[in-house]
Amino acid sequence: MASFPPNRATTLKAAFRACDVGPLVGADIERYYVDLSNVRNTEAIESLNTRLDFLEPAEFCSILFTGHRGCGKSTELRKIQKRWEVEYKVIYIEADAEIDILDAEYTDLYLVIIKKVADELNKLNLKFDAQLLHNFETWFKEITQETEQTVERSVSISASAEAGGQIPFISKLLGKIQAQIKGADKQKQTIRQLLQKDIGRLQADINLLLGDAFVKLKQKYPEYEKGFLIIFDNLDRVPPNVANHLFFDYSEQLQSLHCTIVLTAPISVVYSEKNLSNAFDTPNIVPMVNIYKLERQRGDLEYNDVGIKAVASLIEQRVDIDAVFESPQDLLELVKASGGHVRQLMRITAKAFLTAATRKHNKVTTDDVTYAIKQEQFNFERSIPTELYSELAKVCLTKDVPKDENGWLMLFSLWVFEYNGKTRWNYINPTVRQSDAFQEALQSITANP
Incomplete structure (x- = not known):
């Protein structure tokens, strides 16, 4: 992630850096966050917070948080993380850094979660119950045919140094298995089959460890009265076929761990x-920022000035407009081209700054x-x-996507x-709507309803 300029950008270079598409984190949230509640339904965000508030200590649940990739979910999750750090020990996980996002299984998530909890306990100078840990490690080594020697050989010197040479064996073991699952297909399938063959044991042992971790955490850090909160971000990047498998076929397994998880x-x-x-x-859905006046019978919608100005404020918060735009x-125009999609706005605006600088302009023209x-x-034209x-043209006219694989692909x-x-x-x-191919399809459908 690029570092943001210290003040509102007044040069093309600084403006380009200010439009980094990554989520806001840390102090940048307070500095750059824009409240869009007047132009975007924020019920999903507040509902998630309320659900976390309603949970009593030792009560757990799995909560779905959804919306288009790039709509601002990660920034909202960072705000949620900050809000609940007083009652939960929050573990923030970026799925694409931990698993094969194109081929994810629920068992992959299980392993990531228990490894992250083990890592967190180690940082807090806490330890799992020795017998529970021994039982899990022994069984896990047995089914994966790993030994302490094979695991130790796989741990890099840099990783050991980073952890001060004190990486728990469970973290080393799970880290090696995770790496294998992300790697060769043959290893991946073998390990998954072994784990799923005895999924009851895997689930039970992980829940025993999670329960023990909850007790240990509360004993030493009573302020974390609700235990661990796992935020599993970037799972929205899994393709539709994987998502269908994960969230429908294995929904029960995703809700069976004894900790609170936001997915x-x-x-x-x-x-x-x-x-x-x-x-x-009911899933918590973060929609687009609405920049239109909805008229279902119209294909070409007029703009909602309040929404347009609100989305423009995302750039105005980061950039001195008069200093870097000619007009x-x-x-x-960039706001209108974004459709209210935050990441798309940042991406095309950054491209405009880069283009202006490349052309030796002082300001964006x-x-x-x-x-x-x-x-x-x-x-987009290269991928559609x-x-x-013709299906997209129908969506433009009906304001609804088909409930089939084509519809899923359009949204994803x-x-x-x-x-x-x-x-x-x-x-x-x-940007799809202005393409020639789309306009031709729209004219064809309009002429032959």
Whole structure:
């Protein structure tokens, strides 16, 4: 992640850095966070906080937090982390750094969670019950055919030095298995089959360790009266087929661990005939920031000035507009091209700054903005199958996605956005909407309804 400039950016270079697409963390949250509650339904965020508040010590649950990738979920989760650090020991996990995001299984999540808890206990100078730990390690070594010698050989010198040479064996063991699961397909399948063959034992042993960790944590740190809160971010990056498998076929397993877990999920899983609410409680959905005036009978919607100004404030909070734009109208064009999608806004705005600097301009011009938006458009054109443009045109007219694999793909790939508040509806990503192929499909459907 790029480091933000110390003040609002006044040069193209600083403005480019200020539009880093990563989530806000630490002090940057207070500095750059913009409250969008007036233009975006924030019930999902407050509902999650309320659910955590309602839990009593030793009560656990798994909560789904969903929305489009890049809509600002990670920043909201960082705020949630900060809010609850007084009652929970929060462990923040970035899924894509720990598992194979393109081929994830619930057992992978189990191993990551217990390893992270073991690591956290070690940092706090706490230890699992010796007998429980021995039972788990012995069984785990047996089914994976690992020994202390094979595990020790796999631990890098740098990792040992970083931990002061005090890495618990359970962390070394699980770390090696995780690396193998992320690696060769043959090893991955073998390990998963071994674990799933005795999933009852794996689940029971992990829950015994989690229960022991909860007791040890409360004894030494009574302020963490609700125990561990696991925030599993970036699971929304798993593709639709993996998400369907993970959140429907194994929903029970994802809710069986004795700790409170917040799981990010792709928005595509909400659009399923299986009904996600049958597997989990009602998911908490973070929608797009609404920049439109909804008229269902219109294909080309007018803009909502309040929403436009709110999204523009995301850039205004980071950048001195007069110093880096020739005209404030150029910023508004970038906002309209974002569709209210925060990451897309940051990406195309950063591209405009980079383009202006490359062209030796002192400020961003209208041509720079047009070029940046066009590049985003071209990126989408390269990925959209020709035959799907007619389906996208139908979405533009009906304001709803099909509840099938094409619909899931549209949402996952950010070709279509969800907006909700008093009503729920879908609309085409503006950069997709301006492509020639889409416009031709729209004209064809309009002419032949």
